[in-house]
Amino acid sequence: MTNSFDEIEDADCIFIIGSNTSVGHPLIATRVYRAKAKGAKLIVVDPREIQMARFADIYARQTLGTDVALLNGMMNVIYRNGWHDKKFVEERTENFDAFVEMIEKFPPERASEISGISVDDIVKMAEYYAKAKAASIIYCMGITQHTTGVDNVKTLANLSMLCGHIGRPSTGVNPLRGQNNVQGACDMGGLPNVYPGYQAVNVPDIQAKFEKAWNATLSPKVGLTIMEMMDGLLDGRVKGLVIMGENPMVSDPDIHHVKHALEAAEFLMVIDIFPTPTTELAHLVLPAASFAEKDGTFSNSERRVQRVRKAIEPVGEARYDWQIIQDISNRLGYPMNFQSAEEIFNEMASVTPAYAGISYPRLEGDGLAWPCPTPDHPGTPYLHKDKFSRGLGLFSAIDYRAPAEVPDDEYPFWLTTGRAYVHYHTGTMTRRSAHLEKEMPEAIVELHPDDAEELQIAEGERIEVSSRRGTITIRAMVTDRIGKGVVFIPFHFAETAANVLTNAALDPIAKIPEYKVCAVKLAKAA
Amino acid sequence: MDYQSVLTTCTYCGCGCGLYLEVLDGRITHTLPSKTSPVNEGKLCVKGWYIHEFIQHPNRLTTPLMRQDGALKETSWESALDYAASELKRIKEANGPDAIAFLTSAKCTNEDNYLLQKLARAAIGTNNVDHCARL
Numbered sequence: 001m002t003n004s005f006d007e008i009e010d011a012d013c014i015f016i017i018g019s020n021t022s023v024g025h026p027l028i029a030t031r032v033y034r035a036k037a038k039g040a041k042l043i044v045v046d047p048r049e050i051q052m053a054r055f056a057d058i059y060a061r062q063t064l065g066t067d068v069a070l071l072n073g074m075m076n077v078i079y080r081n082g083w084h085d086k087k088f089v090e091e092r093t094e095n096f097d098a099f100v101e102m103i104e105k106f107p108p109e110r111a112s113e114i115s116g117i118s119v120d121d122i123v124k125m126a127e128y129y130a131k132a133k134a135a136s137i138i139y140c141m142g143i144t145q146h147t148t149g150v151d152n153v154k155t156l157a158n159l160s161m162l163c164g165h166i167g168r169p170s171t172g173v174n175p176l177r178g179q180n181n182v183q184g185a186c187d188m189g190g191l192p193n194v195y196p197g198y199q200a201v202n203v204p205d206i207q208a209k210f211e212k213a214w215n216a217t218l219s220p221k222v223g224l225t226i227m228e229m230m231d232g233l234l235d236g237r238v239k240g241l242v243i244m245g246e247n248p249m250v251s252d253p254d255i256h257h258v259k260h261a262l263e264a265a266e267f268l269m270v271i272d273i274f275p276t277p278t279t280e281l282a283h284l285v286l287p288a289a290s291f292a293e294k295d296g297t298f299s300n301s302e303r304r305v306q307r308v309r310k311a312i313e314p315v316g317e318a319r320y321d322w323q324i325i326q327d328i329s330n331r332l333g334y335p336m337n338f339q340s341a342e343e344i345f346n347e348m349a350s351v352t353p354a355y356a357g358i359s360y361p362r363l364e365g366d367g368l369a370w371p372c373p374t375p376d377h378p379g380t381p382y383l384h385k386d387k388f389s390r391g392l393g394l395f396s397a398i399d400y401r402a403p404a405e406v407p408d409d410e411y412p413f414w415l416t417t418g419r420a421y422v423h424y425h426t427g428t429m430t431r432r433s434a435h436l437e438k439e440m441p442e443a444i445v446e447l448h449p450d451d452a453e454e455l456q457i458a459e460g461e462r463i464e465v466s467s468r469r470g471t472i473t474i475r476a477m478v479t480d481r482i483g484k485g486v487v488f489i490p491f492h493f494a495e496t497a498a499n500v501l502t503n504a505a506l507d508p509i510a511k512i513p514e515y516k517v518c519a520v521k522l523a524k525a526a
Numbered sequence: 527m528d529y530q531s532v533l534t535t536c537t538y539c540g541c542g543c544g545l546y547l548e549v550l551d552g553r554i555t556h557t558l559p560s561k562t563s564p565v566n567e568g569k570l571c572v573k574g575w576y577i578h579e580f581i582q583h584p585n586r587l588t589t590p591l592m593r594q595d596g597a598l599k600e601t602s603w604e605s606a607l608d609y610a611a612s613e614l615k616r617i618k619e620a621n622g623p624d625a626i627a628f629l630t631s632a633k634c635t636n637e638d639n640y641l642l643q644k645l646a647r648a649a650i651g652t653n654n655v656d657h658c659a660r661l
């Protein structure tokens with residue numbers, strides 16, 4: 001996130017798109033309610049009429065995968081009416097002319113036609129957002145899990161720059177991270193192109209710095225992304241895969257493809273706390289300590305680094321993940337000799353400028369938001385204050401592209417996926433919690449009453465949902481929360497995995513699969 | 527009777543709520559929200575309130591498991607770690623470091639993640655490191 005959670009409360013306009021905030025991030029939803037109570041305008045755009053929509057000044061349901069067209073339409077309205085922040089655009093940004101040329105192609109009538117949202121609503125949303133003193137955008141996977149994910153994010157950045165709603169308190173473009181430590185996993189270099197702290201692996205000076213710090217020869221070649229790893233296992237380029245605390249057999253799109261890939265591995269090692277469909281395929285499964293059994297840190301969505309503290313001993317023979325890694329490293333002839341999580345943190349901070357000023361003693365209390373470059377630095381609650389990290393903010397001219405798969409005669413329904421309020425990710429943990437599992441013991445597919453009537457499907461009936469990639473049998477929930485012609489399935493359930501159906505088509509740059517859009521057909525179960 | 531209450535951070539979503547795990551004689555019995563946490567200010571969502579329920583669930587993996595004759599069988603840490611190292615070494619020697627890939631975790635700590643990518647880059651010699659956050 002560019003800004004902190006608390007700042008959301010003081011925004012006078014909040015624009016939520018592609019985030020089921022009250023379900024995915026309940027404590028951030030609290031901030032939105034408070035802002036609303038203070039008089040902020042709330043705009044919610046989502047294919048489902050989620051709980052947040054009930055509090056919204058404007059709720060609009062977009063056709064799946066049309067965010068770029070909708071946002072370009074809003075910006076067209078803002079620009080033509082002169083509601084944009086001319087001073088900000090002039091002083092802080094570049095490439096404005098090319099951008100304007102693009103949004104001119106999206107008069108609200110055209111944006112409306114593509115997105116299914118009325119011209120009136122588009123104009124009103126544009127006006128609320130542009131005329132606010134401090135407007136904050138909140139988004140989540142509903143924006144990124146598309147073949148146009150990067151386009152969507154850049155278009156939101158365009159909107160915030162156009163109106164000067166960035167680099168000040170209570171503004172910004174704020175992605176909510178799906179999992180607790182996604183931020184930290186990325187910060188720590190869990191990416192094929194960067195070392196910890198987003199330092200590129202293919203820049204010679206940086207490579208040299210890490211070679212010295214780690215006393216090793218390092219590769220300048222950018223590595224494979226997760227989807228490329230799967231393809232690599234199938235075509236034989238990749239032979240061994242080490243997975244720590246992840247369950248791609250439920251979380252990845254097109255599970256059948258993932259299964260074939262994992263089965264092709266010569267050596268698959270999984271470190272985890274529970275058996276999962278992924279551990280079932282492994283050659284070696286190593287039991288790890290859970291978060292309650294270890295010391296360490298997590299970095300939350302607002303970049304706040306916070307302590308994790310050991311409450312009990314690891315269960316059974318489980319060990320800390322770092323201990324397991326260290327023991328393997330020593331056997332490989334690359335010595336590691338850490339005595340505690342804190343020692344690892346200190347080494348990490350010494351090679352990661354954004355974390356350089358952070359240490360365990362400083363994390364007592366409220367934690368610290370990075371960048372925090374020195375031991376006396378107070379941390380950074382909001383980014384891009386006086387300038388963007390690249391200098392001037394870059395406007396991008398972004399055209400609308402349709403999703404990779406759209407409904408047709410054979411597969412006439414749109415499918416979108418997401419979360420349910422009691423469960424988390426692949427359900428490995430929440431589904432073992434008695435209270436949570438009782439609330440929602442099985443998956444459901446939401447469909448609109450008109451569609452249910454036409455197909456003669458009753459509430460609670462088991463139906464078959466099929467895509468070009470597979471079929472699942474699942475209980476129907478008839479609700480007008482979802483639009484006509486669209487169905488929704490939460491993805492937490494291994495036995496009725498939504499990702500049997502989803503499309504593995506990737507965003508060309510971020511390599512994120514299009515979980516949020518594919519085409520399916522429905523039939524009564526045999 | 528030994529009672530402790532340990533302040534830590536929720537492992538579910540990216541809010542990162544502060545919570546206390548209540549530990550009675552080595553078992554976690556309840557969860558309480560931290561009132562002073564700037565994130566959750568004394569509140570938790572339903573997942574957080576019941577977070578203690580999964581931690582000591584009987585299904586937890588408690589011993590290393592190695593595949594033998596098609597099935598996963600219990601084994602000792604020594605032989606599990608030896609096996610892991612010998613397989614990684616074998617593949618690296620036969621096919622080069624880029625034939626091995628690593629998935630770090632959005633659920634593990636920063637320290638765990640740092641060390642796994644260091645293993646990949648410094649000990650194996652590949653940048654084939656990613657995680658499931660794209661997902």
Ligand code: SF4
Nearest residue numbers: 536538539543571574
């Ligand atoms: S308690 Fe709920 S809102 Fe807070 S971090 Fe945990 S899952 Fe997220």
